[in-house]
Amino acid sequence: MDIKQLKYFYVIAEEGQITSAAKRLHIAQPPLSYQLKSLEDELGVKLFERGSRNVTLTDAGHILYKRAQQILSLTKSTVDELTDFKDGAYGTLSIGTVSSSGASLLDSRLSIFHNNYPYINFEIYEGNTYELLKSLTKGIIEIAIVRTPFNNSEINSILLPKEPMVAAMVKDLSWTDNKIIDITELKNKPLIFYRRFERLILKACSDSNFEPTVFCKNDDARTSLLWANAGLGIAIVPKSSIKLIGSSNIIFKEIDNEDLSTQIAIIWSKKGYLSSAGKNFLSLFQVT
Known part of the structure; x- marks a missing residue:
């Protein structure tokens, strides 16, 4: 039994007809009937009583229907959560700051970011520019907020106004x-x-x-x-x-x-990993 079979079974139960279910699922009726028969054979129980036009759930079918409802709902939630993670809505963002630029984190942009991505947590690392460049190279942090001047040969940067x-x-x-x-x-x-x-x-x-x-x-x-x-x-x-x-x-x-x-610079490694959350954070500073 797999998720696809459960979904087919669930739609058939909702529609009460294999023909209507096939249309809703955008598949032909014979493959749908085959999937239902395979599911019944695997489980060793009859899930529907077949009539001339309609199908009705058996007692075993009612049990599976309730479970299918839960499993399909959980599957959708899991996919949505993983999509959110991929899109940068969940996770932990590691940022380095020098003391003279740390206050720039607390401007309106951080509040906007938190409102847009309330499930992103932060790890803040403080150090001098040299230490933060080293941390970027090692992958300890994804982004650093520093001040000019600095060696920019291995990094990308966004410069804020002077x-x-x-x-x-x-x-x-x-x-x-x-x-x-x-x-x-x-x-x-x-x-x-x-x-x-x-x-x-x-x-x-x-x-x-x-x-x-x-x-x-x-x-x-x-x-x-x-x-x-x-x-x-x-x-x-x-x-x-x-x-x-x-x-x-x-x-x-x-x-x-x-x-x-001087200028505050938002920097990240040209070669290092940048998460979706990191990309979303950078977008706040790229808006002109």
Whole structure:
């Protein structure tokens, strides 16, 4: 007995006629009659009483009818679930983020994704860009959210719009009420920044004819902000990363320098596995 035979039997029982059932199933009547006879022979019971025009279920037929209803319903549910899995509606999505880009996950796109795919779970891995690129290569994560610059030879990427850097400080270290400052105003100020932005910051300062006073270099934009919040210096961080430490005593001033900017990038391996859930996630960032 297989699913096809059960389906044939079920439709015959519903129609009450082999001729009507054959039309509904889009098959000829003789093969349908043969399948029914084979099912009865296999089970060793008579499933229908045959009349001149109609067929009626026997007691054994009623038992099988109830079970067929359950089995066919379960089969359909299983197929639907597997289709949903294939289409990315179920599963676990592994994403890597650097600290300065993690906040970008919490924008409206993640809420939209969760509303569209409520049965997708997440595993979030935090690390620096080098570590996340390595995790992509090893298949530990499917997607990473990082910041430019990075080596993109083995990856695909979606770049979000450029964003400026800001100077973050407590009020006592502020020298102006302006919300936008020129980079030259940071001359002789104790600067704190994420190490991977060092080359970018040093070049911008050099192009403006001064050497910055570096108070602290670190490996985490969150650390830069925490040190700034403690009044130890002025942190230079991407604008969107100001969300990383929640409420604080920090004020922010946008640095007016076209070269001193960065972008969030959504990256995935050119050679690695990308699940349907991963493809659906990427589609949120590909919409223009």
